[in-house]
Amino acid sequence: MRQLIYYISLSIDGFIAGPDDEVDFFPGSDEYMTWMVGDYGDALPGAFREKFGIADVAPSRFDTIVMGRRTYDPALQVGVTSPYPHLRQYVVSRSLERPDPAVTVVADDVVATVRALKAEDSTLDIYLAGGGRLAGQLLDEIDGLVIKRYPVVAGAGLPAFGPDFAPTQFSLDAVRSFDGGNLVEWYSRTA
Numbered sequence: 159m160r161q162l163i164y165y166i167s168l169s170i171d172g173f174i175a176g177p178d179d180e181v182d183f184f185p186g187s188d189e190y191m192t193w194m195v196g197d198y199g200d201a202l203p204g205a206f207r208e209k210f211g212i213a214d215v216a217p218s219r220f221d222t223i224v225m226g227r228r229t230y231d232p233a234l235q236v237g238v239t240s241p242y243p244h245l246r247q248y249v250v251s252r253s254l255e256r257p258d259p260a261v262t263v264v265a266d267d268v269v270a271t272v273r274a275l276k277a278e279d280s281t282l283d284i285y286l287a288g289g290g291r292l293a294g295q296l297l298d299e300i301d302g303l304v305i306k307r308y309p310v311v312a313g314a315g316l317p318a319f320g321p322d323f324a325p326t327q328f329s330l331d332a333v334r335s336f337d338g339g340n341l342v343e344w345y346s347r348t349a
Contacts, residue, residue, distance in 0.1 A: 159276055161301035163220070164286040164293055165201050166318060168305050173315035174290055179228060180315075184308045187338035198304070201285055203233065203241045217244055221282035222275055224268075226292040227251035230261075245285070248275075250292055268292070272299045294320025302346050303328055309339030 166174050167184050175181050186194075195202065195210045200220040207213045223245045230249045233241035239258035240247065247261045250268045257263075264271045275284050276299070286293060286300065293300065297319060328345035335341050 160278065160280050161283045162224075162272055162276060162286050162296065162299050163283050163302045163304060164288075164300050165198065165304040166288060166293075166306065168307050168318055169310050169312040169315070170307065171311050171313065172318055173312040174288055174318050176312055176315040179232070183310055183312065185310060185338060186308070186340055187336055190336040190338065190340040193334075193336065193342075194306070200245065201287070203238075204243045205238070205241075207244065213244075217282060219283060220245060220285040221280055222246040222248065223285045223287055224248045224250065224264075224272060224275070224292075224296075225287040226289040227254055229288045229292075230254075268295060269299060272296055290317045291320040293318060294322050294324065297324055297326055300347065302344070305343045305345070307341040307343060 167181065168174060169184070176183065195212060198219065199207060199210070199212045199215060200217040202210070202212075204213065207215075223242050225248070227249060230241070230251075233239070234257060240260040243260065248264055248271065249261055250264045252265050254263050272284070286296060327348040329348050331344040331346050333341060333343050
């Protein structure tokens with residue numbers, strides 16, 4: 159069975175974005191960006207894949223993305239209705255109409271949708287892009303975490319897993335550090 163992987167950017171104090179969805183405060187070195195494009199290029203939106211010359215590279219890690227409405231909205235606001243054209247796209251929203259034939263809107267029972275996706279016959283995993291409230295709803299379904307930790311304190315913002323208290327153990331599998339202080343931490347669900 160394939161896995162649901164929550165691949166996120168995180169400040170030192172545990173925020174995935176600022177209070178108004180800001181993400182421009184996350185710093186990254188050239189070494190870090192090269193790693194992200196090379197190892198996790200599947201998780202980049204189509205416009206960035208074009209910019210980095212990997213638009214025609216077939217996905218090797220993920221074939222599906224699940225995201226909340228607030229994660230999807232920045233693309234929609236600039237007229238991009240299919241931000242990840244190289245992946246099957248699912249947006250969780252009760253109010254969004256289907257904005258593009260390539261995007262499936264999930265209005266009800268996101269857990270059942272994710273379980274069905276996980277049961278599909280595929281060698282590639284599912285990229286959970288956020289947001290934090292959605293990750294909190296799907297916490298029991300998350301098989302692994304790839305946390306891109308940035309050397310910055312946000313002070314306030316959107317937490318990585320929403321507002322509910324739900325202690326859930328994961329095992330640290332690996333850590334990699336980069337010039338400039340970026341870290342990437344890999345975790346797997348503890349049985």
